[in-house]
Amino acid sequence: xxxxxxxxxxxxxxxxxxxxxxxxxxxxxxxxxxxxxxxxxxxxxxxxxxxxxxxxxxxxxxxxxxxxxxxxxxxxxxxxxxxxxxxxxxxxxxxxxxxxxxxxxxxxxxxxxxxxxxxxxxxxxxxxxxxxxxxxxxxxxxxxxxxxxxxxxxxxxxxxxxxxxxxxxxxxxxxxxxxxxxxxxxxxxxxxxxxxxxxxxxxxxxxxxxxxxxxxxxxxxxxxxxxxxxxxxxxxxxxxxxxxxxxxxxxxxxxxxxxxxxxxxxxxxxxxxxxxxxxxxxxxxxxxxxxxxxxxxxxxxxxxxxxxxxxxxxxxxxxxxxxxxxxxxxxxxxxxxxxxxxxxxxxxxxxxxxxxxxxxxxxxxxxxxxxxxxxxxxxxxxxxxxxxxxxxxxxxxxxxxxxxxxxxxxxxxxxxxxxxxxxxxxxxxxxxxxxxxxxxxxxxxxxxxxxxxxxxxxxxxxxxxxxxxxxxxxxxxxxxxxxxxxxxxxxxxxxxxxxxxxxxxxxxxxxxxxxxxxxxxxxxxxxxxxxxxxxxxxxxxxxxxxxxxxxxxxxxxxxxxxxxxxxxxxxxxxxxxxxxxxxxxxxxxxxxxxxxxxxxxxxxxxxxxxxxxxxxxxxxxxxxxxxxxxxxxxxxxxxxxxxxxxxxxxxxxxxxxxxxxxxxxxxxxxxxxxxxxxxxxxxxxxxxxxxxxxxxxxxxxxxxxxxxxxxxxxxxxxxxxxxxxxxxxxxxxxxxxxxxxxxxxxxxxxxxxxxxxxxxxxxxxxxxxxxxxx
Numbered sequence: 001x002x003x004x005x006x007x008x009x010x011x012x013x014x015x016x017x018x019x020x021x022x023x024x025x026x027x028x029x030x031x032x033x034x035x036x037x038x039x040x041x042x043x044x045x046x047x048x049x050x051x052x053x054x055x056x057x058x059x060x061x062x063x064x065x066x067x068x069x070x071x072x073x074x075x076x077x078x079x080x081x082x083x084x085x086x087x088x089x090x091x092x093x094x095x096x097x098x099x100x101x102x103x104x105x106x107x108x109x110x111x112x113x114x115x116x117x118x119x120x121x122x123x124x125x126x127x128x129x130x131x132x133x134x135x136x137x138x139x140x141x142x143x144x145x146x147x148x149x150x151x152x153x154x155x156x157x158x159x160x161x162x163x164x165x166x167x168x169x170x171x172x173x174x175x176x177x178x179x180x181x182x183x184x185x186x187x188x189x190x191x192x193x194x195x196x197x198x199x200x201x202x203x204x205x206x207x208x209x210x211x212x213x214x215x216x217x218x219x220x221x222x223x224x225x226x227x228x229x230x231x232x233x234x235x236x237x238x239x240x241x242x243x244x245x246x247x248x249x250x251x252x253x254x255x256x257x258x259x260x261x262x263x264x265x266x267x268x269x270x271x272x273x274x275x276x277x278x279x280x281x282x283x284x285x286x287x288x289x290x291x292x293x294x295x296x297x298x299x300x301x302x303x304x305x306x307x308x309x310x311x312x313x314x315x316x317x318x319x320x321x322x323x324x325x326x327x328x329x330x331x332x333x334x335x336x337x338x339x340x341x342x343x344x345x346x347x348x349x350x351x352x353x354x355x356x357x358x359x360x361x362x363x364x365x366x367x368x369x370x371x372x373x374x375x376x377x378x379x380x381x382x383x384x385x386x387x388x389x390x391x392x393x394x395x396x397x398x399x400x401x402x403x404x405x406x407x408x409x410x411x412x413x414x415x416x417x418x419x420x421x422x423x424x425x426x427x428x429x430x431x432x433x434x435x436x437x438x439x440x441x442x443x444x445x446x447x448x449x450x451x452x453x454x455x456x457x458x459x460x461x462x463x464x465x466x467x468x469x470x471x472x473x474x475x476x477x478x479x480x481x482x483x484x485x486x487x488x489x490x491x492x493x494x495x496x497x498x499x500x501x502x503x504x505x506x507x508x509x510x511x512x513x514x515x516x517x518x519x520x521x522x523x524x525x526x527x528x529x530x531x532x533x534x535x536x537x538x539x540x541x542x543x544x545x546x547x548x549x550x551x552x553x554x555x556x557x558x559x560x561x562x563x564x565x566x567x568x569x570x571x572x573x574x575x576x577x578x579x580x581x582x583x584x585x586x587x588x589x590x591x592x593x594x595x596x597x598x599x600x601x602x603x604x605x606x607x608x609x610x611x612x613x614x615x616x617x618x619x620x621x622x623x624x625x626x627x628x629x630x631x632x633x634x635x636x637x638x639x640x641x642x643x644x645x646x647x648x649x650x651x652x653x654x655x656x657x658x659x660x661x662x663x664x665x666x667x668x669x670x671x672x673x674x675x676x677x678x679x680x681x682x683x684x685x686x687x688x689x690x691x692x693x694x695x696x697x698x699x700x701x702x703x704x705x706x707x708x709x710x711x712x713x714x715x716x717x718x719x720x721x722x723x724x725x726x727x728x729x730x731x732x733x734x735x736x737x738x739x740x741x742x743x744x745x746x747x748x749x750x751x752x753x754x755x756x757x758x759x760x761x762x763x764x765x766x767x768x769x770x771x772x773x774x
Contacts, residue, residue, distance in 0.1 A: 506676025
């Protein structure tokens with residue numbers, strides 16, 4: 001952070017270090033780095049981090065021991081090799097040149113100490129390597145100092161508080177007044193957050209690696225030996241002079257001081273716990289037998305900070321102006337510069353510069369700092385570090401944490417749950433003895449999802465809307481505030497509307513619905529898991545005369561969709577619904593009825609006080625309404641070409657690209673992002689969101705797969721599913737406008753295999769929308 005703030009021209013900045021630089025996790029890190037990440041934006045930022053090393057080394061004059069040797073991920077099963085083949089496609093989509101599959105002979109040629117027994121192949125990534133971790137830290141420090149930054153060592157921060165003048169820090173060397181403070185405290189990040197009343201979900205966890213004495217077989221290698229990760233063996237290897245580093249991600253990890261490292265802990269290690277890693281170590285020595293007989297120069301057993309999903313906590317915190325998180329950076333040598341760049345951009349420019357939601361501190365709420373949840377999920381992430389997480393796989397740690405009142409009834413109806421922002425959400429419904437088996441291909445839930453889709457298309461189904469956030473916006477300035485905050489038209493009383501919310505630079509900040517209950521009272525509906533993120537944006541733009549109440553857990557309900565939905569809702573409401581128009585919204589007793597449907601059928605969203613949700617479900621079930629889950633909704637919405645947040649809509653995309661510009665009210669007055677949106681409308685969007693028909697395939701795209709025209713990547717899949725009603729594999733994708741307009745046939749990489757795809761100029765199902773509006 002310090003370097004990137006200085007790089008952008010700030011000089012009145014200081015790093016306050018408790019002891020010496022690196023005296024936490026950095027000094028004992030193995031120093032490896034890689035560009036790939038399961039989030040494409042984070043992967044791009046990791047590439048940025050790697051690209052900065054030679055520049056900072058040159059600027060500082062510090063040798064960082066940079067070795068771009070490349071790296072190989074080993075596969076020991078056909079399934080893992082298919083997964084690596086898909087990973088190659090991700091590299092290609094992100095522009096990483098040189099990533100490729102290797103056969104076993106080539107792996108052994110490059111790394112002769114690999115035992116090939118049981119291997120099926122591997123993936124070579126030229127952007128992997130390692131460096132001297134201490135050298136890298138001091139290079140950044142030196143470069144920052146050259147640009148005017150200050151570093152104060154041996155000066156622990158004892159406390160801090162927000163005053164009218166700024167942040168007042170109490171330190172061992174005296175008080176410091178700052179406009180901004182950045183919590184980059186690593187293993188102490190939770191404790192530093194506690195100083196200002198925040199309980200960040202970050203905790204230390206232990207990690208082992210060993211360094212060998214000289215190994216003759218390695219001494220004989222006179223080329224840059226790639227690093228190796230044995231994915232089925234939970235181990236990683238890198239050359240260390242004439243020996244090797246062998247690290248272990250064991251299946252039974254151990255936490256260490258969950259509340260945060262002791263204040264007096266510095267450049268220290270813990271005694272090795274060989275028994276805990278014995279199984280993985282034995283596998284490692286079997287894969288790299290030359291190490292089994294080598295002497296061990298030293299054991300490294302230390303701690304680093306980890307979060308529930310392994311990504312950092314970055315960004316501003318709602319209600320604490322001038323406080324910034326940059327904590328939990330587990331993969332520091334892959335992500336450090338990216339975090340620094342995002343924080344510097346955010347502080348100085350008011351925007352991180354990229355879609356960093358995968359690292360945003362706002363992706364978690366207070367629920368994530370629950371000790372049981374934090375320990376369970378960080379344990380799970382560490383233990384699964386090298387395991388394949390399949391499409392639609394739901395991991396069990398820390399669950400169930402939060403449930404809706406209808407949870408028990410839905411579970412009794414066969415709901416198989418996933419979790420979003422700590423809330424249990426039905427994925428699909430199956431017999432009570434059903435056991436879900438995830439797969440790279442279509443899994444064993446396929447027939448159950450097909451049944452749910454058929455119910456909605458031919459009869460009626462109900463989808464729990466706990467996945468929605470709900471905010472009541474009220475007050476004398478509510479209408480004017482929303483009119484400026486949102487790009488769409490503000491509806492009349494008794495009506496609702498769909499609208500994008502934009503950043504001043506014209507990218508998306510939300511796809512929301514707005515219901516007007518009175519002249520000065522509105523409901524704004526978004527995604528449940530974006531609560532903290534959206535509330536932060538609301539707060540940053542709040543004006544006098546507006547009150548915001550978060551009703552996300554106070555009001556819950558179901559979306560009822562299908563040809564029979566009008567009959568069902570009429571029975572529930574006790575009134576004729578034939579004159580209830582599309583996008584009408586009305587309170588009937590204590591139930592808000594809004595006519596809309598994500599499934600693309602005649603449909604209604606029914607919302608009631610939370611204590612009445614279970615009864616609402618029982619009334620629906622008594623009317624023979626079929627329960628449906630997230631995965632059926634995915635199939636239904638993709639058939640209709642409807643996008644959702646974090647797939648088709650993100651803060652990296654624009655309304656013109658995604659088609660949300662059709663909901664912009666161009667004729668109203670000013671609104672946030674108007675100038676940028678008008679500029680995009682004038683020049684035209686470079687990409688368009690389209691539906692791709694892949695036909696009859698054995699597997700479906702899920703998202704982030706490249707779209708090819710010949711040998712050129714011309715787009716990316718945002719989400720995919722089998723279209724159970726139309727009988728074809730479908731995907732939504734952002735594709736270059738010229739390619740869309742040409743009508744060219746394209747290809748999509750599905751699990752690394754290119755599949756022909758046809759660009760559809762309209763939705764695959766009911767393109768006129770007559771079934772939804774009828």
